[in-house]
Amino acid sequence: MFNIFRHFFLPHESNNYRARILHLDILSLILFALMAANLYISYLSGDLSVTAASKNITVQELFKLTNEARKKYGLSELTYSDKLAQAATLKARHMIENNYWAHYAPDGTSPWEFILKVGYEYEYAGENLARNFLFSKDIVNAWMKSPSHRENILKKEYTEVGFAVEDGVLLGKPTTLVVQFFAKPLFISADSPQTKGITAQSAPENNFLEKKNSSIQKVYKTKEQSFNISLISILFIAFVLLADYFVALKMNIIRNTSHNLISFIFLATVILGVIIASNGAIL
Amino acid sequence: MSPKKKVLQPKVFIFSAFSSLYLLLVYLMRTDKSMIFLITLGYALSYIIYGFYYHIQQRNLSLKNIIEYVLIGFSILFIMRLLILNN
Numbered sequence: 001m002f003n004i005f006r007h008f009f010l011p012h013e014s015n016n017y018r019a020r021i022l023h024l025d026i027l028s029l030i031l032f033a034l035m036a037a038n039l040y041i042s043y044l045s046g047d048l049s050v051t052a053a054s055k056n057i058t059v060q061e062l063f064k065l066t067n068e069a070r071k072k073y074g075l076s077e078l079t080y081s082d083k084l085a086q087a088a089t090l091k092a093r094h095m096i097e098n099n100y101w102a103h104y105a106p107d108g109t110s111p112w113e114f115i116l117k118v119g120y121e122y123e124y125a126g127e128n129l130a131r132n133f134l135f136s137k138d139i140v141n142a143w144m145k146s147p148s149h150r151e152n153i154l155k156k157e158y159t160e161v162g163f164a165v166e167d168g169v170l171l172g173k174p175t176t177l178v179v180q181f182f183a184k185p186l187f188i189s190a191d192s193p194q195t196k197g198i199t200a201q202s203a204p205e206n207n208f209l210e211k212k213n214s215s216i217q218k219v220y221k222t223k224e225q226s227f228n229i230s231l232i233s234i235l236f237i238a239f240v241l242l243a244d245y246f247v248a249l250k251m252n253i254i255r256n257t258s259h260n261l262i263s264f265i266f267l268a269t270v271i272l273g274v275i276i277a278s279n280g281a282i283l
Numbered sequence: 284m285s286p287k288k289k290v291l292q293p294k295v296f297i298f299s300a301f302s303s304l305y306l307l308l309v310y311l312m313r314t315d316k317s318m319i320f321l322i323t324l325g326y327a328l329s330y331i332i333y334g335f336y337y338h339i340q341q342r343n344l345s346l347k348n349i350i351e352y353v354l355i356g357f358s359i360l361f362i363m364r365l366l367i368l369n370n
Contacts, residue, residue, distance in 0.1 A: 024347065027354040034361035132314040173315045230362045256343045258334055258351040262298050266330045269302040270323065270359045273309040277319045 009240050010247050017253045019244045021237070030233070037226055057176060059085070059163045061136035066153055066161060066180070069144055073154050081183070084162025087114040088179040091127070095177060096168035101283060103127055111181070121186040126152040128180040129283040131170065138278055139178055158182040231271060238267035298333060302326075323363045327356040 003014070011017040020026060067077040091114045100106050111127040128149050130139045143149035152158075164179045245260035247253075305326045312318040334352035338344035 022351075024350055024354065027351065027358070031354055031358050031361065034358055038361055038364055132316070174317065175314070234359070234362060256345060256348065258348055258355070259337055261295055262330070262333065262337070263355055265295070265299055265302055266326075266355065267359070269305055270326070270363070272306055273319070273323065273326075274363070276306065276309050277313055277316065279313060 009243065011244055011251070011253055011255075017248065017255055018257055019240050021240050022244060022257075030237070034230070037230070057133065057136050057139065057165050057178060059165060062140065062163050062165075062178065062180065063161065065137055065140040069140060069153050075154060075156055076159075078161040078182070079159060081120070081160040081162045083118045083120040084115065084160055084181040084183055085164060086118045086162070087120060088162050088164035088181045089166065090114045090117060091181070092164040092166035092177045092179045093168075095179075096166060096170055096175075099171060101129075101131065101171060103129065103283065115181060115183060120183065122183040123186045124155070124157045124182075124184040126155065126158065126182040128152050128182075130178040130180075131175050131283075132173075133176070133178070134278040142279065143180075152180075152182055155182065157184050159184045231274065234267055234271055238264050238271070241267065294333075294337065298330075301329060320363055324360060327360050331356045 006012050007014050008020045010019055015023070063078075063080055070077060091111060094105060094109065094114070095101065098105055098107070103111055112122075112125055115122055115125055128143055130142065133139045133142070140153075143153060160183050162181045164177075166177045166179075168175060168177065170177065241260045241264045245264065248255065248260070305322065308322045309319055312322060331352045335344060335349065338348050
């Protein structure tokens with residue numbers, strides 16, 4: 001077992017003093033696998049006509065993660081409100097059309113005006129914004145790390161939530177905008193879909209979230225898995241390079257190969273870059 | 284020359300400084316995924332060029348080395364495309 005490990009990951013006589021995984025044929029195979037993964041993901045994304053589905057941000061996931069965060073703190077789950085989702089969509093489109101990144105529009109329009117515009121009368125209301133994140137979980141994590149956004153998510157007065165995920169050009173850059181509206185309705189009518197009796201899970205299935213089908217979920221999961229597998233693979237190659245470098249140095253092996261330490265720095269830097277790039281901005 | 288001196292080659296520091304610059308640019312452009320891809324393309328090209336330069340100086344540039352740098356550099360570009368542009 002150790003011999004196999006050594007053959008693949010450490011420089012030794014059996015692999016011509018270069019970890020087998022760093023040989024050109026294996027590296028070519030990795031490149032080929034990445035090309036295939038690219039084509040597969042492009043094919044999956046091309047199948048979908050819903051713009052927001054081409055991103056890894058879905059309303060279902062945001063809703064699920066928001067309620068999971070509340071549950072962790074012993075709070076009741078929020079009910080999905082179609083009206084709040086409509087208000088969030090109006091706000092997102094207003095931001096894109098008027099080119100601003102703020103809770104209050106340059107013309108003074110407040111977030112609450114969008115809620116009132118769709119006929120939703122509230123007792124309490126709150127808004128969280130995010131843009132250019134890659135994944136839903138990163139958005140909710142970023143909100144939970146920010147005291148003011150966390151306060152919104154964990155406010156016990158709120159009973160309902162609505163989301164909008166909109167693509168557009170904001171401040172001259174292609175942007176995926178996420179608007180989250182929280183509220184507690186002023187009046188709760190008996191036949192309203194926002195009635196307390198309706199569970200958090202069943203409400204979305206009956207209205208706004210119905211649009212999201214299983215293929216979107218499939219793409220979401222495939223992309224998230226690709227993201228994790230790619231990161232782990234590159235991290236693994238980086239550490240094999242580093243181990244190969246130090247073992248060769250210790251054993252005084254003179255080889256004509258690429259500069260392992262530079263390759264390690266290169267790979268490690270890009271991994272950090274990917275982690276930085278996967279985070280957007282919240283407001 | 285002792286092994287430790289080999290680790291502390293100035294070229295490694297120069298490349299590390301360049302890597303820090305790359306991270307800074309990625310941080311500044313983090314909301315613009317297309318720009319991040321272009322910055323990564325530039326960084327990958329600089330890695331490949333650095334590799335060629337290093338081996339030319341060492342007088343041991345071979346086809347195998349060239350392919351190694353190109354494979355590692357392009358792998359990263361495919362990953363960036365997979366992670367940034369497709370998402």
